[in-house]
Amino acid sequence: MKGDEQIIAIEEEVYPENESIDSLRLYLQDIRAAKLLSAEEEQELAFRVAKGDERARKRMIESNLRLVVKVAKRYIGQGLPLLDLIEEGNIGLIKAVEKFKPEKNCRFSTYAILWIRQSIERALVNQTRTVKLPAHVAGDMKRMIRIIRSLTQRFGREPVLQEVAEEMGVDVGYVNRLMMAVRRATSIETPLDDEQEYHLADTLKTEEQPGPFSITEHMELFKLVSSWLDLLSPQEKAVIDLRFGLRDGEPKTLETIGEIFGVTRERIRQIEVKALQRLRKVMEEKDIILLEDMKV
Template structure:
């Protein structure tokens, strides 16, 4: 009987046979997809299966086998192919990234043991990590929770509230206890579930980094469009209703945001 490892090895070998597409080929195939050509859709999907694997790998060990994550990511890829508008001028991989990511993370929310939290929580978590590291360098020791809150200019109660929201992912007893001299090192040097939390922060740091490049409105629109907050993608019409703008204006905001993200990806 084939093992998960054998199945994965075979799958990776198979998708390696499909050639990547040039920008011109993407445009041609995308227009054929818009015209209802199923063969063109299959070619676009096949050429981007390795992108799905790359994204899925960043989210493994979070409650679902890698092959399951790849399968969910492939569904997101299929949606991206159907929705891609080559006239906007973006590379397909930039556009597809968000649909693939949405498929993978929603599958974890629905089926895995880790609960998907709003992007803002991960951004705060990353800020905590950076602040802790900076204070450790300055003080020559692990900073206290109070020192971290002061450095972040955040109310201690509010900081603890953020941490409590993560408790389904990691035990936070040591960190959010009543003792004010509890150190962040107590959390970081904790058990396996603590390590899972840190892994999650690292895996989502790339996403937070990309979103940080956008202005507030762009970030909101991208988050709503791809369901990054609640796992439920919204239509451009619904996003427009929330912001009091037209569907066309939402499309323009998405286009500009994608151009920013694509420049970042190319310069990385």
Template sequence: MARRQSSAAKQNDGMTTLLTGEEADDFFAGTLEQQESESDFADGGATTEPIDGEVAAEPREVEEDSVRIYLREIARHKLLTGREEIELARRIKAGDAVAKRKLIQSNLRLVVSIAKRYRHHGLGLQDLVQEGSLGLMRAVEKFDPERGNKFSTYATWWIRQAVTRAIANKARTIRVPVHMNEVLNKLRKSNTALCQELGRVPTPDELSEASGVSREKVLLAYDSSRSPLSLDSACGDDSDATLADVIQDETALAPDEATAANLMVTHVLDSLVCLSTEERELLSFRYGLTGRTPMSLEESGRNMGLTKEQARNLEVRALNKLRRGVNSNMREYLR
């Protein structure tokens, strides 16, 4: 992470913070071991274990190495006492950029500590640390040393807000509102606890009772937590076809229905031979025959140079002729 231009360390003027080398290793080990047991809420809190002999995924190894390097770098900066934080905050209010950088650097471990709690919520740890670092910078700018609050307590709120909003905005293909993400987090915790207690996936009613969330919201959360499937996804291992190629278009007519519709149009047009040219033209305007857009009597008459009353009389005469001359083919559609 520290070597990437997009990392929090590079973005924020080379910001890095505290720990000795040994402490960094211990802290990193704790970070990796304390992984959330809640995987995806939609899977009911189940976790997946690697198969024996399976090689670890390369992106995970790269991320862990990057985090280890980052922790070693932030270990160079010592923790601040409350008095030092207040002094730096006062200097920051006076426009001291050096004091601002020092306060940020000395609290980057807090960012990592908070970010690791959300590492299984759709964003990688590197991205979470970057977002949390932006929240830390905001906290440094907004902190008022004269109110008697501890900076770490104040900064925790800003860091957590930045991380959770990033998850809400960036972790999913379809954005889930922030308030729904808060409900999802609450349900994940209840879901994990119930899975351990019951030894199975809890029902929506059990989850609702344990979390205090209504059953309707629990069901909505289930739907919100599902990941969308791309229509460009491969349909099979040995096929170039995609899901879009094989999923039925429910708005389109089936082949037999399309054939029947075309045949009906043909029979309707054939039945118009008993009408005069003027009558056929009026019905064509009035009912949208031959692909036209249906029109009102007034519009149809205007196109033909007729008044509305003349158009009505012409329509009545044409329809009466059609009723008298309905053939056997048309009777099939009038049952």
């Protein structure tokens, strides 16, 4: 298949000495034999899995192996060969199949992606804590960091992906990949500027506002649990909405939100913490993984 060959070509370019390319090619061919499931089939199989039906469990796993590849290929070049990423993602898929509840009001793929990503990202953190990046990528990362700092000073807030991309003269997708590479593939204490003073930790979420490259993850999570926001009080819901830019994509600082409500930034922080704790409890009850940046 054309799509498979494109994936293999990228893998060969990133890892020219990778000896598992042939195995990867055979694997991609094999998993295409599995038929994708309809929503109704997912529900039926999920009920059977919950009752201990091993055949249903096996079919649900096999029917979603392509989903793992789709997620895993986003992490190519971050320290692990694609076949290793797929293996880690499959572990997450198996957990998702075992924990998925058919009464959930979402497709299985939406639920499984969180488990697949968590499994892959945990493997990257554990096995590739510090990765030596190509010179041009490292240069772009440093440039991106400088631009983020400059735009933050100019706007009085951290920029969104589109603003960083426009300033760099590249597409949003490339900026997002750079940000993921910074976050996943380097040590949090690795200097990112020539003066050895600016570290990855400086680009992460601070008490004052979320980091720009965590915004897409926050958005994805809240799309999944948007109906559960109604469990919050109107004030809590409004604070979370503004804090993470759920409507306009522009997260607000504690101070800005405090001015809107006529209270101190500390009061807004307390409301935010309480709201996130409540959401976290709901998601844990629903077996939804809380993304690392959202934990309180």
